[in-house]
Amino acid sequence: MSEGKRLVAFPHMGNNWPAFKSLFENAGAEAYVPGKNNARGLECGLKFSPEWICLPFKITIANFIEALDKGVKTIVMASDCGPCRFGFYHAVQEKILKDLGYDVEIKCLLQADLLTFEWADLLQSIRGTRLPLSRFKLLWIARIFFMKLQLIQLAEKLEGKTRPYEVRRGETTKALERCLKMIDEAGTHQQLRGLKHLIKEEFAKVEKAGREKIILKVVLTGEIFVALDCFANQDVKKKLGELGCEVCMGISLYDWVKHKAHVNFHRKYLEYLSKSHRDIGGLQLDIGGEAFWVLGQYIDFSRGGIDGFVHVYPFTCMPEITAKSIITKWYNDGIFDVPPLFLGFDEHAGEAGLMTRLEAYTDLLRTKKKKLINGN
C-alpha cells in the first residue's frame, strides 16, 4: 500500500470485480478485492446475519469480515431506495460489524438514479485529503468502468455459448479467467477497445466438437446477485452448460447499470411487454428486484428461439416470488409454453439435489425438442 492511499474493499459479485477495482483505483484509492466467495466465508457470514435475511446479505458480510481482518477500514457497498430489502443492507451490516468491534466505515454507493451523480461524491470522498477529481477525470473513470462492464458481459455471453461444445471440460472456464485477467490489466480506452477482439479470439481457441447432439438454448435470469455469482447459484451456469445447454444470460451488471443511467431501451421494451399483459397479471410497476423485467423477458422469450427458462433467486426474495407465482400460473394455464425452472438458493447447498433437478429439466426439454424436430 503506497503512502496516503486509502484501502477500499467492495463485495465480490461474480465476475465483475475488475470493473469495480478500476473504478476505485482510478479514483485514487487502493482497492482490496475479496477472494472468491466460498463456503468457509459464508459460514462466517451466517453467524452474524439475521436468521432469514436473503443470501446476498450473508455473502457480502462474509466479504467484509474477510477484508476487515486484512486491515481494510473503508468499505463501499451499493444501496438503493427501496422497496426491496437491498437498501437496508449497508446500514444493518454497519451495525453488525460495529457491534463485533470492527472500526469500519461503510460508504454507500447510491444507485437509485445514476444521473444524480451521487456516485461522484463517493469517488471524491474515498480520495481522502488529496485534491478533488476534475469533472473530465470523473467522466473518464465512469467510461472505463462502463467499458470494462461491457467486456465482462461479452465474455460471460461467449462463455455460455461455448461451454456445451467444448471437447475438454473446463477449458471454457479457463478461457473466461484469462479474459478477466486481460480486462483487469487493461487500463486505457485504446487497450480496452482492442480487447473485444481478443476476447472473441480467446473463446474461438477453445476446441469444439461438432453438433451431433441436440444443443438446448436456455435463458438464465433472476435476481442479479444470485444470477451472476457462481458461488451463490452453485454454478448453475456451468452445470447447465455441461449438460448440453447454451446458456444465454438474461441479466448482467452492464445491463443493470445502463438501466440505472436511463439508457437501457431494451429494459423499457420489457417493461412495455409486462405492462401490456395487464389482464393476465403482468406487473404494472417496478416492485423491486428484477421481477418486472423477468416477466417481460419470459413473455419476450416465449415468442420463440428458446427452449428453457431458468429463474434463480435467493430464498424468500419478495419481488422474485411475486414473479414466480405469476409465471407458474401462466405456464400451467398454457398461456405461454416455455417451461420455467425456479431455483431458490440459500446457505443450505445440496449439490446432488440441484444436479438431479437440472438433469431432469434438461431431459424434458430435450424430449420436447426432439419431438419438434421430428415433426410429431
Add this chain to the structure above:
Amino acid sequence: MVASEKTNAGTLKEGSRYAIDEICIPLKVYYGHVVNLIGKEIDYLFVPRYISTTFGTYMCPKFLGLPDLIRGTINNLPRIIEMEIDLRKKPIFYSMLETGRKLNGSFSQIKSAFEESVKTYQRFRIIMEAGFTFQEAFDSLAKNPAEVLERRPTGNPVKVAVVGHGYNVHDPFVNMGLIKKLEDMKVDAVVLENLPVQIFRQKTKISETLKNYWGNEEEILSGVDYLFKNNLVDGVIFLCSFCCGPDSLIDEIITRDAKTRDIPYICVVMDEHSGQVGVITRVEAFVDMILRRKRSRGIKEAG
C-alpha cells in the same frame, strides 16, 4: 357490499392451494379471502394497490404488485376495482376520486363518502388511543357516537407491547388469539394503535446514511422507539410472519436496540404450521421471566 368471512382454517387452506409455497402467511390468508368472495357471486372485487402510505416511503413489494398477483394467479375472477394509493405522487383524495368514478359516483357523493370514512377512522383512533383493544374499538364504532367510553384500569402487574403488522396483530386466527391469551395471563397488551398519533409523524433513522423507506416498518420502529425511550412497557413481543422480508431486518434492528436498553424482547414467527402450544409456551415463559425480573428488582430496591 359483501365482505369475506372472518379468517378461519378454511380460509387458510383454500389460500394455500392457490398460493405458491414460499409466500408469506398474510398473503395466503388474502388469497383465501379472495376465493371466499368469489364463491359469493360478486360482480366486482376490490383490491387495493398500496404503493406508499406516507410521503417518501414504500410498502413491501408484495403490496405493490397485489392486484397483478391476484389477477395472475386466480381463475374466474370477477372484474377488479383497483385502487392505487400512492402518497409519493398524489393525495389520498385523488385515489378515492379515481375509484369513486369507476363506481359511477358523483363528485359530491365521493367527497362526502371520503369525509365520512376519515371521520370514522379518526374516531377509531381516538378510541384506540384511550387504551381499548382492537375488537372493543371496532364494536363501539357501530354504537352511538355520543356515548363516552371509559377504560377501566385493569391493575395487571405486567404490561407488554405486541408490535407487528396490523394483519398479524389484529387477526386472532393468524396470531392464534395471542391478545386474548395475554389477557388471560393477566397481562396488559399494548398495540401500536394505542400509542399517540403524533409519535408516528417523525421519521426514523436507521443510520447516518439511511432513512427507513418501508411504511409499515416505519410505524413499528417509531412505536418501539417511543416505548423504549419512555420506558412504558416491561417487554416487547414482535409478531412476524415467516418469509416476511422487511421483518427479518427490522427484527435485527429492534433486537440490538432492546439489548442496549435492557428490555426483554421476543420475536414470534408464524406460518400456517405453527402449533398453538408452542407459541403459548414461549409467551408464557416470556411473561414468567418478566415477572421474576420485576420481583427480583423489587427485592433489590427494597433491600
